[in-house]
Amino acid sequence: MVYYQDAVTVVSKGSEVELVKILTIYTSLDLSCNNFSGSIPKEIGELKALYILNLSSNALTGEIPSSLGNLLKVESLDLSNNSLRGEIPPQLARLTFLSFLNVSSNHLVGRIPTSTQFSTFPAASFTGNEGLWGPPLTGDNTTELSPPPPSEKGFPHSGPEIDFDVLSVEIGCIFGFGTVVMPLVFCKRWRKWYYRSVENIFFKMFPSLDKRRDSRGRRVSRNRRRRH
Incomplete structure (x- = not known):
């Protein structure tokens, strides 16, 4: 016998989806647009049956917990529009079922993890993070984020210039x-x-x-x- 829960509307892979009849084995966690603050609990990584995790448009801070790499069945992960800092954990690169990722509009830094799965995500998934670099945002180096070299013409001035x-x-x-x-x-x-x-x-x-x-x-x- 198959049991169904009540209908619900969730945001999956960037789009609103209304689930009229939900199987009890279908697992989704959508906590977007709730103004939640604080760091993401690392215990979320223990919800290994999750298919959808949406924590976007809150006031979450701290780093992305590496325990999210344990969500091996997750297909949609949305952490956009928060105040997350630090690097993207390399453990997320092993999420082979991940078909939608959005970490845009945070304060993330460092190189974007490289994997076959991450190479399929567009640049829009990572924009709004001034410290991120690497494909698909930039080339495979940090030169595009480095300041331009000083001009070779003339000599440096130690004091203020006179107009x-x-x-x-x-x-x-x-x-x-x-x-x-x-x-x-x-x-x-x-x-x-x-x-x-x-x-x-x-x-x-x-x-x-x-x-x-x-x-x-x-x-x-x-x-x-x-x-x-």
């Missing part, structure tokens, strides 16, 4: 400021002429102020005449 363009502008501003301010400070005739010129320009911009100045000047002259 002469900025320096020339600053010197010009100081010199121009000095040529205007110094005569105003030390020459009374130049100071009177300067203020008179600025005043005339100001009154041309605002004629109403010029009229007030004229009327005020006439009142002052009349007061002076009365006093005499």
Whole structure:
């Protein structure tokens, strides 16, 4: 007699699959999108009957436990969109039934394990990990992740470089400021002429102020005449 459990929707190999009738011998663990934190328990590696393991889109940290290499029947393994660190355990390379793998968008580093099974996975399975290298992300070396060599032209500078363009502008501003301010400070005739010129320009911009100045000047002259 075959027994069935209730229907359920799981994410298998990157796609949602609705299982209407589930055999009791069918084993799947989907804990995605639950905001789980902490490290992945190494005891999961003891669930050797698992076919699907999905821990994606959580807040998992720490390293990928090497015990996942004991899931010899697993066909879909999704650990993407977490904060996992460290290297991909080489034990995962012996999962010969693994047809879907996604460890993208983590903080993994090191060389991607080499195996016949891992060579079938696309680059999208590993993107979003700045420290990962090797096929299918890069060539079979770390040169693509290394910084460019220093230029052979010229000699290295031990101190900060001087931007002469900025320096020339600053010197010009100081010199121009000095040529205007110094005569105003030390020459009374130049100071009177300067203020008179600025005043005339100001009154041309605002004629109403010029009229007030004229009327005020006439009142002052009349007061002076009365006093005499």
